[in-house]
Amino acid sequence: MFIELYKFGRIVIQGQTYTRDVKILEGRVVPHWWRESGHRVVLGDIRDLLRTAPEVIVFGMGKPGLMRLDPDVRDYLQREEIETIEQPTAQAMETINSLLQSGRRMAAGIHLTC
Structure with missing residues (x-):
């Protein structure tokens, strides 16, 4: 699974576009991530x-x-000794792809807009 494209409000993961x-967990995408408190996780x-x-969670x-x-x-x-990476989404996309290639157990939460 790889993230192919990110633009404000849109991400493409393995050919599937999400808005x-x-x-991302266990090799699959969970769409429509809605947080209890908006911009606070x-x-x-x-x-x-x-x-x-996961060994690492990328936000x-x-x-x-x-x-x-x-x-x-x-x-x-x-x-819990879970490595936490917080990055603007464009940078996080590159980090996620790199972690996926490395085979580390990772999970991610990706905010597409602001």
């Missing part, structure tokens, strides 16, 4: 990602990077 936020928003026991924070992790999320991931 709403997505998650809380633990409830990523429970499915955590169940996959595409939007084109300008306005999405934020709640401090409780950051603390939890640190306690």
Whole structure:
């Protein structure tokens, strides 16, 4: 699975176009990622990602990077020793592709707009 294209509000993953936020876990895309608090990611928003026991979670924070992790999320991931990468979505796309090629157990939450 590879991300082929990202533009504001649109991402193409393995030939499929998505226009709403997505998650990637266990080699599949979960479309229509809706967060409880809009631009803030809380633990409830990523429970499915955590169940996959990832080594690393990549967060595409939007084109300008306005999405934020709640401090409780950051603390939890640190306690569980899950590497956390927060990047603007264009950069996160490259990181995700690289991690997928490396074979590391990874998951991702990708915000497509702001």
